[in-house]
Amino acid sequence: MSTVRPIPTTGTRFTRAAAWVVGLLLTFAVLPAAVHPTEARADNPIVQHVYTADPSPLVHNGRVYLYTGHDEDGSTSSFVMKDWRVWSSADMVNWTDHGSPLSLNTFSWAADNAWAGQAVERGGKFYWYVPVTVRGTGQFAIGVAVADSPTGPFRDALGHPLVENTEIDPTVFIDDDGQAYLYWGNPNLWYVKLNADMTSYAGSPTRIPLTTAGFGTRTDNPDRPTLYEEGPWVYKRGGLYYIVYAAKCCQEFIAYSTAPSPTGPWTYRGTVMPAQGNSFTNHPGIVDFKGNSYFFYHNGALPGGGGFTRSVAVERFSYNADGTIPVINMTNSGAPQADTLNPYVRQEAETLAWGSGIETEWTSDGGMNVGWIDNGDYIKVKGVAFGPGASSFTARVASASAGGTVELRLGSPSGTVVGRCGVPNTGGWQTWTTVTCPVGGAAGTQDLYLRFTGGSGYLLNMNWWQFTPGTS
Numbered sequence: 001m002s003t004v005r006p007i008p009t010t011g012t013r014f015t016r017a018a019a020w021v022v023g024l025l026l027t028f029a030v031l032p033a034a035v036h037p038t039e040a041r042a043d044n045p046i047v048q049h050v051y052t053a054d055p056s057p058l059v060h061n062g063r064v065y066l067y068t069g070h071d072e073d074g075s076t077s078s079f080v081m082k083d084w085r086v087w088s089s090a091d092m093v094n095w096t097d098h099g100s101p102l103s104l105n106t107f108s109w110a111a112d113n114a115w116a117g118q119a120v121e122r123g124g125k126f127y128w129y130v131p132v133t134v135r136g137t138g139q140f141a142i143g144v145a146v147a148d149s150p151t152g153p154f155r156d157a158l159g160h161p162l163v164e165n166t167e168i169d170p171t172v173f174i175d176d177d178g179q180a181y182l183y184w185g186n187p188n189l190w191y192v193k194l195n196a197d198m199t200s201y202a203g204s205p206t207r208i209p210l211t212t213a214g215f216g217t218r219t220d221n222p223d224r225p226t227l228y229e230e231g232p233w234v235y236k237r238g239g240l241y242y243i244v245y246a247a248k249c250c251q252e253f254i255a256y257s258t259a260p261s262p263t264g265p266w267t268y269r270g271t272v273m274p275a276q277g278n279s280f281t282n283h284p285g286i287v288d289f290k291g292n293s294y295f296f297y298h299n300g301a302l303p304g305g306g307g308f309t310r311s312v313a314v315e316r317f318s319y320n321a322d323g324t325i326p327v328i329n330m331t332n333s334g335a336p337q338a339d340t341l342n343p344y345v346r347q348e349a350e351t352l353a354w355g356s357g358i359e360t361e362w363t364s365d366g367g368m369n370v371g372w373i374d375n376g377d378y379i380k381v382k383g384v385a386f387g388p389g390a391s392s393f394t395a396r397v398a399s400a401s402a403g404g405t406v407e408l409r410l411g412s413p414s415g416t417v418v419g420r421c422g423v424p425n426t427g428g429w430q431t432w433t434t435v436t437c438p439v440g441g442a443a444g445t446q447d448l449y450l451r452f453t454g455g456s457g458y459l460l461n462m463n464w465w466q467f468t469p470g471t472s
């Protein structure tokens, strides 16, 4: 299933290919700004147990849902992308893994290349627009999947592509008057007005003029005189329309343009994020959430990361008073926590700020569980509001081995132990039981570490956990 991104056929073959070689060299030449999952590290990139790419955030009912692509492990020379992933958070720091409710298999007509998409909500339904290559032709087209919940399951809304013109990276914007627009493209930039059903459109796709006034001047590629490359993200703020996009190639940076209407005319406004981060691509997504603005992007910062093994990260930012976007740099710390986490309601084990050594999977117990846990692995849950104190800890666990111990530590993986819960062999990795143990000394707002200890091999799986308030 390994593919390389096709080189556009419209007279750009040499320069685009050359740019890709530069991108590949960059992937291998730049020393990885490796994120080592130790206690000294903060919480960017936001997912550590799989590689993620091409972020698309959506705010819904007090949570931000993050739709991403998924780079398969170990790919070093081409994109290997077969499915998309969903994550969500109430605080921008602790992210819940909702698995993969959309894959190439969802579209019977799709062959390969689960590339950059965007999900939007309308009328209680969730529409996820994605580019894939089409079975038979091998050309890119844009499909649309629909679901009744932000986490899916998603189904093919049409049974065929929505738009098919060999170009990629759909983004959808719904204006205040209810008119929805689909934008996409590389090497061109297109838009079409979507009908209210969100799965059909009126008229024909329109090519947006890529002028240097609108999209900046590129000097190193005669076939692409403007900076626009791919990955558009369109939104409106204070009456001004913004299009943020990957610019130049390769290494891409993030640039933006603004316009007085959703169809232009666009004016180039400059850099949002410089070329950084050990990946020759980047991809923007912007939302407001709980009173702040957030910029999502991707880089190659995790161990093993690079141009084909990317990871989504987030930064908080503030618009300048005139509505311009400041230059945003990649950080290892990421966005500040927007809210505390309540330990006295059930929390999914796959809700975490940082995971070391763990993986996730679908569980017969409902939802997802954390698994593949070895001795010394841990989960960090940031900003846990214990208040006056907790008296006990309960977890839903399973084990087909000798089991292990869940150590509850504060502040770091080697921090103060406030409880220890033994997990027995339950008879299988999906044979679930509930264990409870006393807790002492957990008060105030703390970073909680669930650290797993035991013998060799996998120790246990965990589906969810919950503390009980009080003093033990």
Ligand code: FUB
Residues within 6 Å of the ligand: 053, 054, 069, 079, 115, 116, 168, 169, 230, 231, 246, 281, 282, 283
């Ligand atoms: O992830 C595959 C492609 O790389 C996306 O479609 C582009 O936006 C770039 O990030």
